[in-house]
Amino acid sequence: MTHATTAAGDARGDAVPGPTSDRDGIIRVLLVEDDDGDALLVREHLSDAGLVVDLVWVRSLDEALERLDVDCVLLDLGLPDAMGIGALERLLHAGAPAVVVLTGLSGTDAGLQAVATGAQDYLVKGEVDGESLGRSVRYAVQRRRLEETDRALYRSLVRAAETARLERALLPTPAVRDQGLEVSVGYRAGREGLLGGDFYDVVERPDGTVLALVGDVCGHGPDEAALGATLRTAWRTLVLAGTPADEILGLVERVLAFERARPEVFTTACMLVVAPDRHSADLYQAGHPVPFLLGPPSTLLPTQRRGRALGIPVDGTWEPERLELGSSWRVLLYTDGLLEATVHGGPARVGKAGLLAVVDDALTAERTRAAGGAPVEGAPEGVVDHVLHLVRELHGGDLVDDAAAVLLGWGA
Template identity: 70%
Template sequence: MIDLESAASPRDDDRDPLLTGDDVPTPEPVPSVLVVEDDEGDWVLVAEHLEDAGLEAHLTRARTLDEAVGMLDVDCVLLDLGLPDATGLPALGRLLEAGAPAVVVLTGLADTRTGLAAVAAGAQDYLVKGDVDGERLGRSVRYAIQRRRLEVADRELYRSRVREQETTRLEQALLPRPAVRDASVELRVGYRAGRDGLLGGDFYDAVERPDGSVLVMVGDVCGHGPDEAALGATLRTAWRTLVIAGTPTGDVLGLLERVLEAERARTEVFTTVAMVEVAPDRRSADLYLAGHPVPFLLGPPTTLVPADRRGRALGIPVAGGWQPLHLALGDAWRLLLHTDGLMEATLADSTDRLGKPGLRDVIDAALAAEQADPTATNLVDVVIERVRALHGGPLVDDAAVVLIGSRA
C-alpha cells in the first residue's frame, strides 16, 4: 500500500500471533520516495507501479527541480529528466550537488547512452517509462536504497580509518619516546584522551643532554580539538629541537612562545608549561612554571612544590618572564608533573572537582599500593585510573602525567 500523505506503519493484525513481547521483530523502516515528475498521469502510474510491487513507501511529489532541491530528506528520488525548469543530465547533476540520496532516473528517453551517462554521473539506475512495470520499478527502488546505504557506510568507515590514522600520527608527535639513557633516572609517562577519545592539546617530553642534565616537561594548549592537538605536536617538537640544539634552559620557554605565536590559529590561544631541569648529579633541579599547575613531590607524605616563581602562560600578552625555582632534592626523590585534566575531574554524581587535595590523596593511595607490591603497579597508570574511577568513567579533559625521580 502506497501512502501518499504519511509514512505507513505496521498494523497489529499483520503480526505473527506466535510472536509476543520482546519476540516481535522490529519492522523495517518505511522508505520515503520523492517523485520529481510534472506529468499527472505519470505520477499516478508510479504510485500504482509501486503498489503493485508490494513496496510500502511514503511518496511525495515535486513538479519542478527547484521544488525538489528543497525536499531531499528522503531515502530515494525518482527523477524525470524532462522537467519544466531542467532537462537531461544537468538536472541529475544539480540534484546530486544539492545532496540527493539514491537517485533512480525514470524518463521517457529510450537512449542507452544517456542511461549509461546517468549511472556514471551518480544515478543508481536508469529506467524508461514505457518499459517499466511494478516489479522492476519496486526492485530498482529497493536496490537503489540499499546500495546508497552501503556507500554511506563505506564512506563513514573510510573516514573513521582516516581519523584513526590521523590520531595515531598526532599521538606519536604529542607523546614521543623519552630520550633519556641514564638508568639511575626513573622516568614514567602516561596519557589518557578525553571522553570523545580524540587527542587534545596535552603533550610531554624528556631529553637527556650530553652534560648529563635531564629536561622534562608537560604542556597544555588551551581548548580541544584537532587544531589544538596539531599545535601541541608542533610545540612538543619545537621544545625537543631547542633542547637538543643546546639552547640555554632559561631561553627555552621564550623561544617556545615565539613558535606558539607563529603557529596558533587565533591570537587568544595560549599554552601552559611545566619544565624541570635535573642536575647531572641528580640531587637538585630547577623548576620553570608558565601558568601551569605545580608538580607534586612524592612522599609519603606527598606535598606540592612551592609556586613562588610561577610565570605567565605562553602567549599571554602581559609583562613577565619565567624564573627558575631551585629544588634541593637529595639522594632519592620523585616529582610528578601533570596537566589539569586530573585535578579538574569531577567526582561521580556530583559537580565537585577532585582538586589538588583530592589528587594528592589519590597519589598517596597509589604510593601505598606500590609499596605493598612494587612489581605489580605502574604508579602513573594507577594514578590516572584511580582518578577515572572517582570520576565514574573517561575524563572530560585530556590528562598527561610525567614522573621523574632518582633511584639513588
C-alpha cells in the first residue's frame, strides 16, 4: 500500500492535482528535477518512506519559483536554467520554504556549501533511499517551522521592547514633590493590548504650582501612539522650562502640526493648573471630556470656557476656567475610553452619568476599606485603578479604546 500521493508534470512542468479528500497531515513537496528517471526514483522513495505527500514535479527553476506554496522543496542543482549554488540562492531569495538539495556529487563540499547557503539538508542521489529521503523531508520541514517560530519569538521580543520604551514615554512617573498632594494615575490599553494615543502627565514647578494633563490623539495605531508620546514630552518640556500656563497648549499644538502624519489628525486635551496654596486651580479645556469633582456625589466641573481641540483649523484659543476648590477636594481627569465603553456588550455606552456612578462606587469602596470593612472582592486598591476595573467589568472585557485617568487631591 502506498502512502504517497503525487502530481507529475508533463514536459512543460504543469502539475496534475492530487487527491483532495483529506489534506490534514499531508506534506506538500515540490520536486525540481529535469531528469525523468531521477524524478521517478524520488516518487518511489517517498512512497517507500510511508509519508503522506502531495508531490508536484517541475523541470526548471523558473517553474519552481511560481510554485513555492509548499512545505518542502527537493532541489536538483543541475537544471536547464540554473546550475549549482546559484539555483539554491535564487530559490531562497524568492521565499522558498524548507529546501533539501539533491546532488549527484558524492563529495561533501557541494552539500556543505548548500547547507551553509540556507538549505536544510543535502542528499547524494546515488546514495539516497526511502528511509533517508523521508527522514530528511520530515526533519527539514520541522526545522524550518522551528526557525519560523524562533523568528516570530524574536519579533515578539522586539515588539515588547519597543512597547516598553513607548510606555516610558506615554506613562511617565509624576514629577511632584509635595507629599501632601494626592496624585494617582492609571492607564489601560485597548483590546489589542498595545498603547495608543492617550497620554497623561503631572509636574510640579519650583514655585509649587502643579500642572496635570490628559490627552487623546484621534485614531489608533503606532503613529498615534508615537504622536501621543511626542506631545506628552513636549508638554513636560514646556512646563519644566517655565512657560506660562496660558501659552502651553498653543505651543503643543504647533508641535502637533509638525509631527502628525496627516493634516486631519487632531488631539483633545485637558490641563489643570493647581495653585501653590492648593485652594484654587485653572482648568484648560481643548475639546476634551469635562473632569469630575469627586464627592460623593461626584459632579462635573464647570465648563464655561471650553476651547477647541488641538489641530482643528478653526478660530479660538484656550481660556482658563478659575476653580475655587477650598481646603479639601479631589479632581479626576480622564480620556473618553472610559465614556465609550459599552454596558454588558450592548449598544448603550457608559457615558458621563454612568462614569459618575462608577466613580462614586469606587469612592464608597474606598471608605469601606478605610473603615476596616471587607473590601470588594477582586477590586484593586486606589480610586483610579478601581474605576478602571469597574468600567472594564461593565464592558465585559478589555476596552475597545485606550483609557487614561489622573486624580489630584488635597486635604481629603
